[in-house]
Amino acid sequence: MMNKFYLLVLALAIFSCKEAPKKEMITDTVEEVVSQVNLDKYPTELNKVFEAHGGLNAWKGYKTLSFEMPNPEFNEMQTIDLHKRFDKISTPAYTLGYNGEVWLLDNTGDYEGKPKFYHNLMFYFYAMPFVLSDEGIKYEEVDALAYDGVSYPGYKITYNSGVGASSTDEYYIHYDAKTFEMRWLGYTMTYFSGEPSTKVNWINYADWVKVDEVLLPKSITWHKVEEGEIKDAAKTVNFENAILSTEAKSKGFYSTPENAVMVE
Incomplete structure (x- = not known):
């Protein structure tokens, strides 16, 4: 069924039956990005991570990102306005988007997911x-993460109150001490419960590909976690046909289609 892939991703993302990270940082007016990003507000070592992936100045210059997620039945195409954070997920079975409000066009009547949860989850x-x-x-520097005999320095990420859909979420980014490429993402999940969580889920980032001027993941792998310790790989999600553009899609691209329903 067309929902198998959605349910698989959902299961990976909600190991603790709460929520995977999603931030909706939207304003009515989006200013053009200045030619140079102020890097002084980021920790020095984290700037080196950004730089190892192509740099924030390159990333902030893009306006549109698209990528595909393979599925045995069909690929799921995701398109994101990187400045406004509008998004659109296109498949033969359904189309899902955000343009200030979340909407769903269910072509088959079989969609069983949670649109508000999923629309920007994988982005x-x-x-x-x-x-x-x-x-x-x-940002707060934390102890290195040790896995398979290797130590990965890192930072804890928290959000100011009211930022995004789940400002109590916490993230942990850990990177290769020599190359500064990102290697691990830890995250807690709070959306459904609304309560802070101490359970950290871990994704391994070891498979990168050059997309225009920056490095983006070719695949990411969730790992099992037992008593706070990272164990074997659980499941890998792949990405294909990524495209970055300095041009924004037309406003109509993210518009609510006829016959779509608004999601409350």
């Missing part, structure tokens, strides 16, 4: 580490 995982440069973020 946030995919656009690491760059989404950790968003406004309203606080």
Whole structure:
């Protein structure tokens, strides 16, 4: 069924039956990005991580990102306005989007997902580490993460109150001490419960590909976690046909289609 892939991703993202990370940082007016990003507001070592992936100046210059997620039945195409954070997920079975409000066009009547939960879920995982440069973020250096005999330095990421859909979410980014490429993402999940969580889920980022001027993941792998310790790989999600553009899609691209329903 067309929902198998959605349910698989949902299961991966909600190991603790709460919520995977999703930040909606939308304003009515989006200013053009200045030619140079002020890097002084980010920790020095985190700037090196951004730079290892192509740099924030390159990333902030893009306006549109698209990528596909393979599925045995069909690929899921996701398109995101990187400045406004509008998004659109297109499949033969359904189309889902956000343009200030979440909408769903269900072509088959079989959609069983949670549109508000899912519409930008995989974008946030995919656009690491760059989404950790968003406004309203606080950074704190933490102890290195040890896995398979290797230590990965890192930072804890928290959000100012009221930022995004789940400002109590916490993230942990850990990177290769030699190359500064991102290697691990830890995250807690709070959306459904609304309560802070101490359970950290872990995704391994070890498979990168050059997309225009920046490195983005070719695949990411969730790992099992037992008593706080990272164990074997659980499941890998792949990404294909990524495109970055300095041009924004027309306003109509993200418009609510006829016969779509608004999601409350």
